[in-house]
Amino acid sequence: MVERLSAEGRVRFTDPSDDEVAEWRRVVNYAKRHDMEPEGRRIEKVPYGGRGLEFFLAEGPHPNARSQRPAANGPVPVPARLGHLHPVVGVLKGDDQRLVMPSPFRCRSLLLLQGLAAEAVRRGYEVRAVHSRFYRREGGVDIVVDGFARTITARQEFPESTIPERSARPRRGGRARADQAVGMLA
Incomplete structure (x- = not known):
């Protein structure tokens, strides 16, 4: 699947059966879990037509990925005195x-x-x-x-x-x- 996406850019399935959809989802999840996606890209899946699916390679990490979250810096310090106020x-x-x-x-x-x-x-x-x-x-x-x-x-x-x-x-x-x-x- 990754080789096909790299070569073709997009892969579309116009009317897959439920079993085919489940199998492609397993294939994509396997590729993601085992770091098989190309460097700097990720596999995305979107609906295509009525029941169809389209897979493509998107740039960068997923917007909801943990790497995109700001680092927690701990508690915010509260001043002891009211000086140098904003x-x-x-x-x-x-x-x-x-x-x-x-x-x-x-x-x-x-x-x-x-x-x-x-x-x-x-x-x-x-x-x-x-x-x-x-x-x-x-x-x-x-x-x-x-x-x-x-x-x-x-x-x-x-x-x-x-x-x-x-x-x-x-x-x-x-x-x-x-x-x-x-x-x-x-």
Whole structure:
């Protein structure tokens, strides 16, 4: 099959039986598992006509291949103090209409957002102000990766609870939780 694909470019089966389809899939899977594909190319299969199949050699690794995934760099460091703030986090810190919560939670939220912003910049991503409306108790940043913006917000989880343990819990959430943002940056 690999020799035929290399010579012809594309191989089409216009009306294969179910047994033939199963056999060709086994052949292609065998070739992939045993590194029989030509260097820098991969075998692809697409439907052809009604019941047909077409095989061809595509360039490079498959887009979903593990080699195409960015390496996980571990946890994002969170600063201990609010110094050298990213401009977007600095504006958020100065806005007393955002992150309306007890001071320790507001500080922790700003530290988390600063850590994410600093890591995003280190990895070459853009960090910008969020243009959507927030509730007074939350604030956040947009992190732009390959042209796609993801909003990261922080807010107090149960601000109006009369139970001290519940009202003392910060919530990193909204459209994307801060811990999910770490995965996005990975």
